[in-house]
Amino acid sequence: MLITKKLLTSFFIYVILEQEGENMIGNDWDEKLKIIWDSEGFKKFYRIIEKEYEEKTIYPPKDYIFNALKLTPYKNTKVVIVGQDPYHGEGEAHGLSFSVQDGIKLPPSLKNIYKELYDDMGIEIATKGDLTKWGNEGVLMLNAVLTVEKDKPASHRYLGWELLTDYIIKVLNNKEEPVVFILWGNFAKEKAQYITNPKHLIVSSAHPSPFSARNGFFGSKPFSKTNDFLKKNKLKEIDWNINTK
DSSP states (O other): OOOOHHHHHHHHHHHHHHHHGGGSSSSTHHHHTHHHHTOHHHHHHHHHHHHHHHHSOEESOGGGTTHHHHHSOGGGOOEEEEESSOOOSTTTOOSSTTOOOTTSOOOHHHHHHHHHHHHHHOOOOOSOOOOHHHHHTTEEEEESSOOEETTBTTTTTTSSHHHHHHHHHHHHHTOSSOOEEEEESHHHHGGGGGOOOTTSEEEEEOOSSTTTGGGTTTTOOHHHHHHHHHHHTTOOOOOOOTTOO
16 A cells, blocks of 8 residues: 555644644633544544645644634633634734734734724723733634635635634633623624623624724724623723733
8 A cells, every 4th residue: 555645644633633632722621622622523624724734825823723722711711802814914813813923013903903992991002913911811812713825815714613613602602700702893793693691791893994994893892891891790801901011
């Protein structure tokens, strides 16, 4: 039997998933998502993603695919900001919705998010785009699709990521503690169908993109609404100011 490089690659990916399937994230998300990690469907899908990384330029870097889940454990999640898919430009995406790595020019949507944050809460507009601090505050910055091909927005939509991210929303919907779900734009609003627990709050509006921000995003006050809800439920409010440590 001829063992090709392609066959070997598929075999080693399978072995890695078998060995690391219960420790994909490294925190309590692994237990919450165990049914996904153990499923043959996910393993098959992830081999497709691995192949994409081998043959094309895919963002974010492979080590950052699950960055949002690694940064914000299930038990710490108080707020979810749902994005569409990662930025598709070089060096931008690092696994957090709407966030870019340090040193990267601020994308237009993030500029508008900062503008609304200033108008809503008076927080000085930041010059850096890394939103890691929000993740540490309990804000899960989850894209509906976790990977994208370079310069091809939405190229991995419907490839299979939605099955995972829909399930994440369903798991959070079952959380005993109240959670705020921030849904910007129609793509994110599709997740509202999975948020049925009356304990939670949905804050939705137009997308912060320059094409839609003036159609309902500006003036929507998502940040103060979130903190008012958390305070009402005796939970620590989010420090949205990324200019402070």
